[in-house]
Amino acid sequence: MDNAPDFSSLVDLENCTVSPIAFSSEAVYQAELEKIFSRSWLYLGHTSQIAKANDYLTTFMGAEPVIIVRQSSGEIKAFLNSCRHRGMRLCRRDHGNKKLFSCPYHGWTYDEKGDLKGVPQLDTAYHNELDRSAWGLIPVSRVETFEGMIFGNFDMDAVSLVEYLGDMAWYLELVLKRSKAGMEAFPGCHRWRLGGNWKLPAEQFGGDNYHTGALHRSMSEIGLGPKGDYRGDNPWVRDFEVKCINGHGWINFDVGEDEVPPEQARFFAQLREEAKETLTPKQADLVLCAQVGTVFPNMSIISFFGFTSIRVWHPLSAKEMLVHSYGLVEKNAPQSVRELTRKAMGLTFSPSGIFEQDDGVAWGDIARFQGGPIRSKHPFNYQMGKGHGKRMEDKPGLIGTCSTEIGVFGLYEKWQELMSQ
Amino acid sequence: MSSELRLELEEVLIHEYWLLDNNRLEQWLALICEDVRYWAPVRENLTLDEECLEQTDLLTHFDEDKVTLGLRVARLRTGSAHAEEPPSRTRHFVSNVKVLEAVSSLEVVVDSNFSVFRSRPGLEEHWFVGGRTDYWLKEKNQWFLKNRFIKFDHDVIENITVFV
Numbered sequence: 001m002d003n004a005p006d007f008s009s010l011v012d013l014e015n016c017t018v019s020p021i022a023f024s025s026e027a028v029y030q031a032e033l034e035k036i037f038s039r040s041w042l043y044l045g046h047t048s049q050i051a052k053a054n055d056y057l058t059t060f061m062g063a064e065p066v067i068i069v070r071q072s073s074g075e076i077k078a079f080l081n082s083c084r085h086r087g088m089r090l091c092r093r094d095h096g097n098k099k100l101f102s103c104p105y106h107g108w109t110y111d112e113k114g115d116l117k118g119v120p121q122l123d124t125a126y127h128n129e130l131d132r133s134a135w136g137l138i139p140v141s142r143v144e145t146f147e148g149m150i151f152g153n154f155d156m157d158a159v160s161l162v163e164y165l166g167d168m169a170w171y172l173e174l175v176l177k178r179s180k181a182g183m184e185a186f187p188g189c190h191r192w193r194l195g196g197n198w199k200l201p202a203e204q205f206g207g208d209n210y211h212t213g214a215l216h217r218s219m220s221e222i223g224l225g226p227k228g229d230y231r232g233d234n235p236w237v238r239d240f241e242v243k244c245i246n247g248h249g250w251i252n253f254d255v256g257e258d259e260v261p262p263e264q265a266r267f268f269a270q271l272r273e274e275a276k277e278t279l280t281p282k283q284a285d286l287v288l289c290a291q292v293g294t295v296f297p298n299m300s301i302i303s304f305f306g307f308t309s310i311r312v313w314h315p316l317s318a319k320e321m322l323v324h325s326y327g328l329v330e331k332n333a334p335q336s337v338r339e340l341t342r343k344a345m346g347l348t349f350s351p352s353g354i355f356e357q358d359d360g361v362a363w364g365d366i367a368r369f370q371g372g373p374i375r376s377k378h379p380f381n382y383q384m385g386k387g388h389g390k391r392m393e394d395k396p397g398l399i400g401t402c403s404t405e406i407g408v409f410g411l412y413e414k415w416q417e418l419m420s421q
Numbered sequence: 422m423s424s425e426l427r428l429e430l431e432e433v434l435i436h437e438y439w440l441l442d443n444n445r446l447e448q449w450l451a452l453i454c455e456d457v458r459y460w461a462p463v464r465e466n467l468t469l470d471e472e473c474l475e476q477t478d479l480l481t482h483f484d485e486d487k488v489t490l491g492l493r494v495a496r497l498r499t500g501s502a503h504a505e506e507p508p509s510r511t512r513h514f515v516s517n518v519k520v521l522e523a524v525s526s527l528e529v530v531v532d533s534n535f536s537v538f539r540s541r542p543g544l545e546e547h548w549f550v551g552g553r554t555d556y557w558l559k560e561k562n563q564w565f566l567k568n569r570f571i572k573f574d575h576d577v578i579e580n581i582t583v584f585v
Binding site for chain 1: 465476493543
């Protein structure tokens with residue numbers, strides 16, 4: 001283990017730089033688990049994935065395995081997926097429906113509320129002296145939802161989810177609330193392991209449109225990406241990036257729809273009409289642009305080519321992450337559109353995605369070749385667009401044109417604030 | 422079912438992997454029917470009864486037709502597909518070839534196991550392992566792939582830059 005650096009010195013707020021140590025140090029990673037992941041709102045899943053009473057879903061919050069459970073009352077609770085006796089995971093399946101959660105190891109059994117109900121040999125082995133009320137599952141202190149997205153927070157004193165999202169909520173609604181029917185998750189989850197620090201994809205989705213021209217050049221070359229360098233024709237209006245509060249960020253840019261199959265084009269037209277009712281007029285104007293964003297710290301959303309993916313960058317170490325990516329689609333989408341949506345997601349943004357393959361290589365390469373004492377002394381540059389963001393009347397947040405790093409650096413401002421506490 | 426047919430199909434599968442290992446991707450595409458479905462659903466940790474790989478809507482690692490397979494190959498040829506630039510070294514292995522159903526001597530459903538080794542720049546080495554159920558058609562004395570259903574044996578997978 002490396003010596004713990006002074007976390008507050010890793011981000012230079014004046015010069016907009018970040019030390020490579022923030023991405024390579026195991027001591028930083030361990031501190032992040034405590035200071036970031038134990039206090040922030042973290043994405044858990046989508047309400048449609050646990051629609052019925054006693055449905056459950058397993059995932060992670062930072063390094064902690066968790067279970068999300070739909071209660072008989074309809075409420076949603078979440079617990080550490082860890083038996084209080086020896087810590088084995090209670091649920092080793094990805095999802096299912098259960099009234100009781102029984103540990104495979106010794107059989108301690110908990111109900112949907114997390115209360116310890118059954119202990120084998122409670123009388124003969126524990127002599128009825130075990131206080132079961134003290135050994136319930138460790139709860140996720142707060143669980144709240146926003147437009148179908150379920151978030152959890154270990155910090156009982158955290159602000160509400162809506163307050164935490166702040167101006168980012170306006171942008172998330174552009175995707176999640178563009179239909180009357182609302183969205184649901186496709187069955188299944190893309191799970192893959194990637195080299196790289198979790199902050200790299202989080203910052204990229206939250207405000208790095210700049211990389212697309214170089215890293216994804218092959219896509220333009222085969223006619224699938226925007227031409228040129230992705231600056232867009234309507235800066236400030238339809239092509240812009242946003243620094244939101246609390247480290248959240250958003251990218252919005254127009255993509256032509258020349259290539260969209262007719263059934264999808266018809267559905268898009270329907271969504272544009274529905275959005276006039278479900279959203280404000282200014283929001284409705286932006287519906288179905290390419291939209292990419294990050295909710296600090298590690299949830300991102302990407303919506304274009306007709307698909308919407310929500311992904312979580314679970315940290316495994318300073319240099320490795322586990323990616324979960326879920327697909328969302330409007331509940332009222334015709335089957336042909338659902339199919340196009342699922343295929344587009346697999347083709348472009350997935351473990352085999354012809355965009356995302358290249359991202360994985362960039363993040364992995366950065367991770368593998370950091371940590372040397374010389375490189376560690378020279379910070380990374382986040383100065384693009386510094387001082388050029390502006391407030392606008394028609395949309396919230398601090399707006400910059402494509403490309404800018406004001407949103408990206410916003411993530412590190414929040415990171416530094418939490419890491420210094 | 423004749424062992425001759427099994428041997429014939431095994432020969433086809435070995436040839437296919439020889440093409441992939443030797444970067445003859447265009448020749449590999451030529452073995453594939455225009456209306457192919459080349460697909461690989463995601464795997465989940467569920468009971469055997471619960472995991473239904475053929476359910477509609479289940480997310481897929483691949484769900485390709487000839488057009489999208491062609492796009493994947495074209496991208497690799499641009500010189501700027503950074504995930505494969507410089508290209509990884511791959512070695513494709515096929516085994517356990519079993520003819521499940523010979524609809525006729527010209528239409529065959531065949532199962533096989535695969536493993537693909539990939540070595541990438543910077544000490545990265547990965548294996549992709551799984552099984553496949555293929556549907557091959559013979560036309561003008563040549564076999565063409567009409568359907569390939571791929572079962573990866575990984576629930577958490579690596580970045581997939583290879584064809585299997």
